[in-house]
Amino acid sequence: MLINTQAIIIHSLRYREADLIVKAFTKSSGLKSYLIRGVLKSKKGKLRASMFQPLTLLEVEANHKDKGTLENIREAKxxxxxQDLTTNVYKSSIAMFLAEVLNQAIQEEEQNEALYQYLENAFxxxxKNKKFANFHLLFMVKLSSFLGFYPHQYDQDLPYFNLLDGEYQLDDTNKYCIQNENSELLKQFLLVNFDEASSIKLxxxxxxxxxxxxxxxxELHLHGFKKPRSLDILHQLF
Known part of the structure; x- marks a missing residue:
C-alpha cells in the first residue's frame, strides 16, 4: 500500500556498501523499518543519506506491505x-542521546498520533530555544506517560518515590523506593513544561x-532497556 506520512528518524544502520536500514516512527503507522538502497553512493537521487540522521523530520511516500519485512521509501522531503539542532554541539548531543532512548523505548508498530505529535513538538x-539544559530530563519524564509508566499518585507530602511501581508513597516498601534530592526533583519536573524547565536550577x-x-x-519498566552509549558525552557537556 502506498502511504504518504510524516516520519521521525529514530535510527539508521549501514548495510552492505551503499545501503541503509532506517527505523522511523511514522504518524500513520507507528514504528517502521526501511531499506534505503544505494543511498550512501547516490549524489543525484531523490533520497540522500543526510535525510536519515537521528530525529530528522520527514514527509515520506512509502510502500508499506505490512508483512513484518523491511519497507520501501520512494520519496522523502x-x-x-x-535551524540549530544539527549544528549546535550541545543540542546535537541531546539529539543523539534521545534517539538512543527512543530506539529502545518505542516498540509499538501501530499508529499513535499523540506520541508522534509529542515528539515532533518537543524536537x-x-x-528553536536557547535555554535547554534540562530539556532531556523533562523529555524523558513526559515520554513515560506515552509508554505507560508516568509517575502517579503525586502528593507533595508523600516522601518516597517507588521506582518499581511509579508512584509516591508514605513508606519505604522495597529497595527501589527513594527519598532524596531526586525524588523531590521529580516532583518539580512533574509540574513544569519545556518553557519552565530552565527555572529548575541544577x-x-x-x-x-x-x-x-x-x-x-x-530500565525497570521497559524490557531490554539499557543505558545509552552516548550518556557519558552528555554528562561531560551538561
Whole structure:
C-alpha cells in the first residue's frame, strides 16, 4: 500500500556498501523499518543519506506491505528542516542521546498520533530555544506517560518515590523506593513544561544523578532497556 506520512528518524544502520536500514516512527503507522538502497553512493537521487540522521523530520511516500519485512521509501522531503539542532554541539548531543532512548523505548508498530505529535513538538522546541539544559530530563519524564509508566499518585507530602511501581508513597516498601534530592526533583519536573524547565536550577552533579535515576526508571519498566552509549558525552557537556 502506498502511504504518504510524516516520519521521525529514530535510527539508521549501514548495510552492505551503499545501503541503509532506517527505523522511523511514522504518524500513520507507528514504528517502521526501511531499506534505503544505494543511498550512501547516490549524489543525484531523490533520497540522500543526510535525510536519515537521528530525529530528522520527514514527509515520506512509502510502500508499506505490512508483512513484518523491511519497507520501501520512494520519496522523502525534510519538513520542517532544523535551524540549530544539527549544528549546535550541545543540542546535537541531546539529539543523539534521545534517539538512543527512543530506539529502545518505542516498540509499538501501530499508529499513535499523540506520541508522534509529542515528539515532533518537543524536537522543534529544542531546535528553536536557547535555554535547554534540562530539556532531556523533562523529555524523558513526559515520554513515560506515552509508554505507560508516568509517575502517579503525586502528593507533595508523600516522601518516597517507588521506582518499581511509579508512584509516591508514605513508606519505604522495597529497595527501589527513594527519598532524596531526586525524588523531590521529580516532583518539580512533574509540574513544569519545556518553557519552565530552565527555572529548575541544577548543577552538573545533580543533573547527572537525576538523569541516572530516570534511566534506572526506564530500565525497570521497559524490557531490554539499557543505558545509552552516548550518556557519558552528555554528562561531560551538561
Amino acid at each position: 525534510v519538513n520542517p528542516p532544523y 522543534l522546541w529544542l531546535d 548543577n552538573q552533579s545533580r543533573r547527572k544523578s537525576f538523569l541516572e535515576m530516570l534511566i534506572l526508571y526506564f
